[in-house]
Amino acid sequence: MRITVFAVGRMKAGPERELADRYFDRFAKTGASLGLEFSGVGEIVESRAATADQRKQEEAARLFEALDAGARLILLDERGKMLNSADFAGRIGRLRDEGQRQLILAIGGPDGHDPRLRERADLVLALGAMTWPHQLARILIAEQLYRAATILSGHPYHRA
Numbered sequence: 001m002r003i004t005v006f007a008v009g010r011m012k013a014g015p016e017r018e019l020a021d022r023y024f025d026r027f028a029k030t031g032a033s034l035g036l037e038f039s040g041v042g043e044i045v046e047s048r049a050a051t052a053d054q055r056k057q058e059e060a061a062r063l064f065e066a067l068d069a070g071a072r073l074i075l076l077d078e079r080g081k082m083l084n085s086a087d088f089a090g091r092i093g094r095l096r097d098e099g100q101r102q103l104i105l106a107i108g109g110p111d112g113h114d115p116r117l118r119e120r121a122d123l124v125l126a127l128g129a130m131t132w133p134h135q136l137a138r139i140l141i142a143e144q145l146y147r148a149a150t151i152l153s154g155h156p157y158h159r160a
């Protein structure tokens with residue numbers, strides 16, 4: 001199963017980028033032997049439209065272009081469902097075992113996600129109830145993907 005993270009906005013070179021990339025690299029290496037192919041982060045250009053609704057619509061349209069019809073979509077949003085790491089790993093393992101080919105995780109921009117994306121999403125996932133800047137959301141999901149891979153492989157990185 002190919003996994004891609006899409007994120008509205010750029011992450012400039014610097015310590016946040018390094019930390020996110022470190023976990024994504026670890027996830028790519030650990031996931032490869034588990035049938036999880038990490039295809040990287042797709043950055044969606046932040047819209048400069050006049051209103052928040054227009055900005056969200058434009059950003060969603062850019063994500064829809066990258067979304068295959070059969071792709072599973074997990075939206076990251078503070079109003080979503082909270083899972084523990086083992087449950088998150090379990091969901092990824094089940095999607096892989098069902099033979100899903102593409103899983104996309106999407107981080108929104110400063111205005112969040114368009115309602116059309118919420119309707120399309122298979123899961124709206126919260127990384128806690130507080131609002132994080134998109135850079136931290138990227139780091140957190142990178143670490144949780146790596147952690148999920150270690151849980152699925154039985155590696156002792158995750159200790160319950």
Ligand SMILES: C[S@@+](CC[C@H](N)C(=O)[O-])C[C@H]1O[C@@H](n2cnc3c(N)ncnc32)[C@H](O)[C@@H]1O
Nearest residue numbers: 076077078107108112126127128130131132137
């Ligand atoms: C600065 S936040 C945007 C907040 C925006 N005002 C809203 O109402 O959604 C940027 C992105 O980071 C991600 N994010 C921030 N906090 C999160 C959380 N607690 N759980 C999941 N994703 C989060 C979401 O993808 C969000 O769209």
